[in-house]
Amino acid sequence: MESMTVTIEKIVSGGYGFVRLSEEKVVFVPFSLPGEELEIALFDQKKNYAFGKILEIKKPSPQRIASLCPLFGTCGGCQFQMTDYPTQLIHKKFIIEESVRRIAKLDVPVNDPIPADNPFFYRNKGSFQVFGTQELGYCKPGTTVPFAIESCPIMEEAINAKIADFLQDPSERAKLAGMKALVIRSNNLGETINSTIKRDFFMEETAGLQFRVDVDTFFQVNRSIIPKWLEYIKTLILKHDNVGQGLLDLYSGVGTISQYLAPHFEQVVGIEVNKTLVDNGNKVPQINKIDNARFIVADASRFFDYGLKYDTVIINPPRKGISRGMVKTLSEAKPEVIIYSSCNPDTFSRDIRHLSESGYNIDEIQPFDMFPQTQHSEVVGVLYLK
Ligand SMILES: C[S@@+](CC[C@H](N)C(=O)[O-])C[C@H]1O[C@@H](n2cnc3c(N)ncnc32)[C@H](O)[C@@H]1O
Structure with a gap:
């Protein structure tokens, strides 16, 4: 893989750091911040653009922080955990x-x-892969290859507690047999429903209104x-x-x-x-x-x-x-x-x-x-x- 040292110019759509290499070619670098000097390896090269994988952070941004999630970077769900919340905005x-x-x-x-x-623990709906001996996980970015998780710091606490139930309680785990995917949803009372029970629903309250919400249909994910x-x-x-x-x-x-x-x-x-x-x-x-x-x-x-x-x-x-x-x-x-x-x-x-x-x-x-x-x-x- 071709490697090089670059300085990130700005963040663009998709949450990528952006570098212009020439009139004709630009590079998108996930998990990078403006001003950072990085050693990167180019991948997914196309005529006019490529992606860059960070090999070494030579000069970090003052806004770079340690991510809360140990799987940040492996998992494609979050793009901005390498920086504080005001900088994300x-x-x-x-x-x-x-x-x-x-x-x-x-x-x-x-x-x-x-x-x-x-900024964390806000999502009231999670969709997880079920694989192996009823492990729960997400897929690696751009692939169908799952990796295991035990919790996810953008999910509401009630969803993380339900993930723990599935992983630790053999009778709950048995309900995952034969399933390829699991949806867990939480409401304002901290109750959960999940897709091991078809067509399950609960009431959700927000903005002073009650809504009837099904396990696998649309509802806004950030109640607050x-x-x-x-x-x-x-x-x-x-x-x-x-x-x-x-x-x-x-x-x-x-x-x-x-x-x-x-x-x-x-x-x-x-x-x-x-x-x-x-x-x-x-x-x-x-x-x-x-x-x-x-x-x-x-x-x-x-x-x-x-x-x-x-x-x-x-x-x-x-x-x-x-x-x-x-x-x-x-x-x-x-x-x-x-x-x-x-x-x-x-x-x-x-x-x-x-x-x-x-x-x-x-x-x-x-x-x-x-x-x-x-x-x-x-x-x-x-x-x-x-
Ligand atoms: C972003 S959600 C918005 C839902 C709603 N406004 C809310 O705040 O809960 C988009 C909705 O569009 C619906 N939808 C998708 N294509 C549609 C179409 N062609 N005609 C009507 N509804 C559609 C989806 O089922 C989904 O419920």
């Missing part, structure tokens, strides 16, 4: 600014990220930041005068966003493709004392078929973002306000560019650090009709 903001500048090509300010309450995220979205919407009639929540999941906003609208409709999420969404409005919200199983891009009038649309799609067809439908529907919340700043930037070309303005972008220690961020932008 600085790099996340920079990555988002670069996306907006490079992909959206818009001059929109990115605010400082809203931090998580807990949800109230701040929802309150920010609410404030953005209520700043606009012509809203309050209809709210359409596209990619609605169990209706986390729309149930929080329902008291401010006459009617609320969520559209979600997963039937289990829709069923769960429709079971709780009564518990939350909401009588104007309903959830429909459908592809989000078919929202016109429901013929309702909406002044406000929320979009919170999966990582791939929204299609050009969805942009076109939105630009024909012309809601006053579109709130776009995304866990992928790159597809978010692409989509806000298309929406801004279709008649919408955007004033600011607010990141929320829902995923500490990792390169991921949630970003929120409000688009309003020009």
